[in-house]
Amino acid sequence: MERLKHFPREGLYMVWDLLTMIGNFNPGAFREAWENIIRRHAPLRTSFQTHPNHRQRIHTNVRLPFEEVDLRDLSKSEQSQRVSDYVREYRQRGVDKSRPAQFQLTLFRTEEQTWQFFWAFNYMLYDGWSGYFMLSECAKLYGAYAKKTLL
Numbered sequence: 775m776e777r778l779k780h781f782p783r784e785g786l787y788m789v790w791d792l793l794t795m796i797g798n799f800n801p802g803a804f805r806e807a808w809e810n811i812i813r814r815h816a817p818l819r820t821s822f823q824t825h826p827n828h829r830q831r832i833h834t835n836v837r838l839p840f841e842e843v844d845l846r847d848l849s850k851s852e853q854s855q856r857v858s859d860y861v862r863e864y865r866q867r868g869v870d871k872s873r874p875a876q877f878q879l880t881l882f883r884t885e886e887q888t889w890q891f892f893w894a895f896n897y898m899l900y901d902g903w904s905g906y907f908m909l910s911e912c913a914k915l916y917g918a919y920a921k922k923t924l925l
Contacts, residue, residue: 788869789905790894792861799889800920801842801881807915808879809838811908817899822871833874841880853884861892869896 812818819836823829843860845853860880869876876896881889895905 788865788894789897790861790865790892792857793891793893795889795891797887799887800916801883801889803916803919804881804912805838805840806919807912808840810915811911812836812838812875814911815908818877819874820876820899821874822898824871831874836875839875839878841878842883843880844883846883846885850884853882857882857890857892864892864894871896 816832819833821831821833823831843856845856848856860882864878876899878892878894880892882892883889900908
């Protein structure tokens with residue numbers, strides 16, 4: 775924890791990805807899947823206190839950090855610029871360790887059936903390997919919610 779106080783650089787302990795999804799996509803089911811995941815996995819509801827003592831806190835109820843942004847009325851170059859600006863600004867802000875849910879999920883709708891999914895998370899809580907398992911779990915839950923069945 776001491777290193778986080780002394781080295782507040784852009785992007786420190788933050789990993790992010792931008793995925794493109796094409797086809798018949800249901801953003802409501804996608805959000806429901808992530809709501810379920812945040813309830814199932816305590817590390818996703820974690821915050822850190824650095825003063826006066828270093829502590830990790832698991833919160834019971836946390837608002838899902840999820841945004842939907844419709845960019846369909848912009849040109850392709852404007853869409854690309856808007857997404858790039860968003861990612862850059864998010865990375866510059868860095869991770870607020872005192873805030874629970876130290877990750878961000880943003881869906882950018884660029885065409886009728888094309889979405890870009892920005893996913894950023896605090897590497898202190900989970901790494902790329904566990905991130906793969908979360909995406910896999912999300913895909914299963916999404917399929918169930920999209921078909922109106924529950925797992």
